[in-house]
Amino acid sequence: xxxxxCLEICxxxxxxxxxxxxxxxEPQALVEIDGACCNTLRLNRPQWNVIEGDLRDFExxxxxxxxxxxxxxxxxxxxxxxxxxxxxxERDLFPEALRLVDECKPRVVMLxxxxxxLDAVFEDYRGNLKRQxxxxxxxxxxxLLNASDFGVSQLRPRVxxxxxxxxxxxxxxxxxxxxxxxxxxxxxxxxxxxxxxxRGAKKWKQQADDIAPTIVGGSKKHGGPDxxxxxxxxxxxxxxxxxxxxxxxxxxxxxxxxxxxxxEMVARIQGFPDDWHFTGKKTPAYRQVGNAxxxxxxxxxxxxxxxxxxxxxxxxxxx
Numbered sequence: 001x002x003x004x005x006c007l008e009i010c011x012x013x014x015x016x017x018x019x020x021x022x023x024x025x026e027p028q029a030l031v032e033i034d035g036a037c038c039n040t041l042r043l044n045r046p047q048w049n050v051i052e053g054d055l056r057d058f059e060x061x062x063x064x065x066x067x068x069x070x071x072x073x074x075x076x077x078x079x080x081x082x083x084x085x086x087x088x089x090e091r092d093l094f095p096e097a098l099r100l101v102d103e104c105k106p107r108v109v110m111l112x113x114x115x116x117x118l119d120a121v122f123e124d125y126r127g128n129l130k131r132q133x134x135x136x137x138x139x140x141x142x143x144l145l146n147a148s149d150f151g152v153s154q155l156r157p158r159v160x161x162x163x164x165x166x167x168x169x170x171x172x173x174x175x176x177x178x179x180x181x182x183x184x185x186x187x188x189x190x191x192x193x194x195x196x197x198x199r200g201a202k203k204w205k206q207q208a209d210d211i212a213p214t215i216v217g218g219s220k221k222h223g224g225p226d227x228x229x230x231x232x233x234x235x236x237x238x239x240x241x242x243x244x245x246x247x248x249x250x251x252x253x254x255x256x257x258x259x260x261x262x263x264e265m266v267a268r269i270q271g272f273p274d275d276w277h278f279t280g281k282k283t284p285a286y287r288q289v290g291n292a293x294x295x296x297x298x299x300x301x302x303x304x305x306x307x308x309x310x311x312x313x314x315x316x317x318x319x
Contacts, residue, residue, distance in 0.1 A: 004025055004026065006026070006027055007068070008030045011030040012032060012034070013041065014045070014292070015293040015294060016112070016295075019295040019298025020298060023306050025067070028049065031055055031071075032052060033055065036279060036284040036288060055096050065105060067106065068107065068110060071110075072293050097111060098132055102136055107164070108165070108172075108308070108309065109133070109164075110160065112158050138163035139163065139169040140161065141163075142160060142161040143162075143174055144157055144158070146177075147296070150177070150178055152294045154211055154269050155211060156297075158297065162174075164308065171311045173307075174304065182211055185239050186239075187205065189261075189269070190205045192268070196249065198251040200256075208240050213227075215266055215289070225245060225286035244260070245260055246262065246286050263289060273295075
């Protein structure tokens with residue numbers, strides 16, 4: 001069977017890239033401006049073609065005809081924390097994504113963003129985006145997907161935008177919920193919490209009997225790593241987790257009080273495999289994890305895209 005290829009923009013630390021890989025895609029290049037994220041990508045997948053630089057300076061005509069253009073364009077223009085400035089925000093990279101679609105003419109486009117993208121204030125923005133994609137020959141649609149529907153132990157709604165070339169669009173189906181609850185935080189993280197012999201680990205596991213609130217990565221402009229705003233911290237406290245910061249290591253044998261999560265624990269909550277390592281010190285490493293697209297959600301969507309593309313390719317060969 002022919003190789004199914006992808007080009008990823010705003011690749012971050014590899015959450016979406018992992019999901020694409022797990023779904024069967026072969027990455028031709030990954031574009032990312034953040035040096036720490038690029039180091040993480042290179043560490044975990046030395047064979048990947050990681051292009052470090054500003055998306056505004058990237059041209060992709062050499063990738064013309066690629067199967068999938070995917071990416072997680074910056075969220076702040078559409079998030080309440082980012083003041084929802086939309087097209088007035090200098091970080092809005094949807095125009096650049098559209099430029100690249102026009103340049104490389106992929107069969108499918110997959111872009112993800114925050115739930116705020118669906119707010120009423122952006123109705124005109126969404127309509128304009130859809131019209132521009134339609135002019136280029138695509139059928140565009142979006143869905144709000146909850147990470148917990150795809151095995152991720154976290155409340156993490158994300159908007160996924162799919163644009164499919166018109167001749168392929170009938171082959172695509174949105175992924176369906178797995179139909180079962182993901183593991184609780186206690187079940188998911190018990191082995192790590194108990195790894196240094198903490199005597200309170202079993203009691204903690206019983207308290208942490210729900211999935212996590214949304215993990216947030218924060219921005220470079222605002223402080224160090226913690227688990228979110230006040231409301232999120234209260235939700236973490238109900239699970240027996242101190243959300244005021246990130247720990248360097250799990251609690252020791254005689255630890256008393258509420259433990260903090262480590263970067264590795266947060267990564268597991270995000271759906272990363274334990275063998276995916278994040279480079280840099282605690283703050284940049286946590287930021288990479290917190291801003292990631294959970295790999296299981298990316299995989300679920302990408303698998304449907306893969307099925308859509310391979311169905312078309314098989315049909316073309318057969319006919």
